[in-house]
Amino acid sequence: MKVLFAVSEVAPIIKVGGLGDVAGSLPKALEKLGVDVDVIVPFYSIIKRGDYKIIKQLTIEVPYSGETHDVSVYKTKIPGSNVDVILLFNQRFLSGGGVDAFSSLKDEVARFAFFNKAVVEFIKASFNIYDLIHCNDWHTGLITHLLEEEVGEERPATLLTIHNVSYQGQSSLELVREVDLSIPLHRILQWDLEDNNINFMLEGAASADAVNTVSPSYAKELLFDDIGGQISDILRGRSGRFFGILNGIDNSYFDPEKDRNIKYRFGVRDWKEAKNENKALLQKELSLPVKNVPFVSLISRLDPKQKGLDLLWESLKDILKLDLQFVLLGKGDKKYEEMLANLSKVKKYHEKLSISLGFDEGLARRIYASSDIFLMPSRTEPCGLSQMIAMRYGALPVVHNVGGLKDTVKDGIDGFSFNIFSPNAFLRAVTRAYKLYGSRKWDAMVKNALKNDFSWSKSAKEYKELYKKVIELRK
Structure with missing residues (x-):
């Protein structure tokens, strides 16, 4: 053929x-x-x-x-x-x-x-x-x-x-x-x-x-x-x-056990210590204080029609009230680029928020390998690859339960999902993940995520x- x-x-x-x-x-x-x-x-x-x-x-x-x-x-x-x-x-x-x-x-x-x-x-x-x-x-x-x-x-x-x-x-x-x-x-x-x-x-x-x-x-x-x-x-x-x-996804390309973009490589057995070490290095790289708090990230094209940026924006200040750090990597809509950049300049968020406008593959890999929670509040998502990559690197995704997100993320097993496209539903899902962080169930969910096979x-x-x-x- x-x-x-x-x-x-x-x-x-x-x-x-x-x-x-x-x-x-x-x-x-x-x-x-x-x-x-x-x-x-x-x-x-x-x-x-x-x-x-x-x-x-x-x-x-x-x-x-x-x-x-x-x-x-x-x-x-x-x-x-x-x-x-x-x-x-x-x-x-x-x-x-x-x-x-x-x-x-x-x-x-x-x-x-x-x-x-x-x-x-x-x-x-x-x-x-x-x-x-x-x-x-x-x-x-x-x-x-x-x-x-x-x-x-x-x-x-x-x-x-x-x-x-x-x-x-x-x-x-x-x-x-x-x-x-x-x-x-x-x-x-x-x-x-x-x-x-x-x-x-x-x-x-x-x-x-x-x-x-x-x-x-x-x-x-x-x-x-x-x-x-x-x-x-x-x-x-x-x-x-x-x-x-x-x-x-190409498992040979996205492989936390061999990825040269990250210093501490890991698999199912040794993910926890390596993720904390990678997190500390990335915190220094992004000028965030080194502390063991939930590390939340979003890597995306900034497309307000599809990617749920309105949910993120309306929820972000409430998310930042939690004891966590949030990192965003992406580019696209100029309005959202400006809004996010301005928010990152607010003094009270200096130790909690990092906004990187643009795209850098190496930085993306370091973010995946350091993240505990990965946000994907898309209004629609035909398939989505980022949630698969996140799980491959031991980050639990929080997703809107549509399209390929629905087919890949199992709520309470290897990630978190919300059904109603609203800021409140999104914030509740993020809060659920935040409260579970560090527990035995969390560790089990991370292992489930790492064991998923999303290869081609x-x-x-x-x-x-x-x-x-x-x-x-x-x-």
């Missing part, structure tokens, strides 16, 4: 968010199961060429907006694997981007419209050798339509994975003309364009041979209009071809079976 994994980012070559982690891990796990996977991404100018052995393979011609554009095809590998990564370079359309979280801004949508065309031309130049194209999020939503027009009945099967329905990639009718899609050939496209806008995610969900999302609970939630909007209509009509598979091995097997099913559906 030969699969082309089309995606906007792949860690560690280019990583913007959690999608990059998935693209850098799932293909490696599939490779171990005998699936031949190639990953295809834009060749952004910010990719550090010197860090990887990158070889030019060929040049293809891509028709777009009434002109023909040369796209150079390069190849490298995901480090530590035999998985090929195909990098598509075009200075005008594909070199920009890859810096911040991909959004549905006009230039981003145009970039990925061109990327979709280039992927299809690459498939044609590769003599249509793939059995299945695994499309990921709105960035790849037009690939099935384009394959139908360019390859016809001989096209490979397609699977679209919805990683986050909040970002759908919308643009004007003009972009459809630039991509040169034949509107009369696609009924869904005709319907979508009634408002003179095209929605990439909707087109992908409607046209792919099958659709899945990144946790079983989020799959159920997407069937409701208040979560999925128009796409819920599409998914309800495709119930026999819509699935939920939980994401995983189980999920990769499910994806392999889904690939087989989708290929059969296409025949």
Whole structure:
């Protein structure tokens, strides 16, 4: 079975968010199961060429907006694997981007419209050798339509994975003309364009041979209009071809027993002393007083629509009344960045609060390894990786009981959850964790968290079976 994994980012070559982690891990796990996977991404100018052995393979011609554009095809590998990564370079359309979280801004949508065309031309130049194209999020939503027009009945099967329905990639009718899609050939496209806008995610969900999302609970939630909007209509009509598979994490990458980012490494047997030692070092690093109090953290993109920043902000002063320390690492919404930075300057919080705006992988690992409690009050969460990483490092998560958080955190066993999205419910859950800290039950819960297996091995097997099913559906 030969699969082309089309995606906007792949860690560690280019990583913007959690999608990059998935693209850098799932293909490696599939490779171990005998699936031949190639990953295809834009060749952004910010990719550090010197860090990887990158070889030019060929040049293809891509028709777009009434002109023909040369796209150079390069190849490298995901480090530590035999998985090929195909990098598509075009200075005008594909070199920009890859810096911040991909959004549905006009230039981003145009970039990925061109990327979709280039992927299809690459498939044609590769003599249509793939059995299945695994499309990921709105960035790849037009690939099935384009394959139908360019390859016809001989096209490979397609699977679209919805990683986050909040970002759908919308643009004007003009972009459809630039991509040169034949509107009369696609009924869904005709319907979508009634408002003179095209929605990439909707087109992908409607046209792919099958659709899945990144946790079983989020799959159920997407069937409701208040979560999925128009796409819920599409998914309800495709119930026999819509699935939920939980994401995983790369245990070899997130490994507290071998992690070089932390000084005191640990496992299930020796976590307690090592965590206290790591905590003391981090307290010094962050200019906090060294004291053995619950160490609470949040590592997140500062996205007020999804990540529950309103709950955090409304609860934070009450949380800081408790005898604990709170550390935040993240960047995003400028309003929340300013509010959090200003709060950290208040004198009475100097010994209790540390705000680090930006992202630093090494610091993130040290925070995970030092934390006792990890906050994740997301309004919605398709899967979430941070809660899995936190548990891998012995930090008990406090989560809103939705999506992938619901599928991974067991209240009172390896974490804490709250059902009502409100500041009071969130604060009660944090207080429950705070009161339990240091008890025998706490220690047992930490051990449970450390013993969890969120590796990709189980999920990769499910994806392999889904690939087989989708290929059969296409025949």
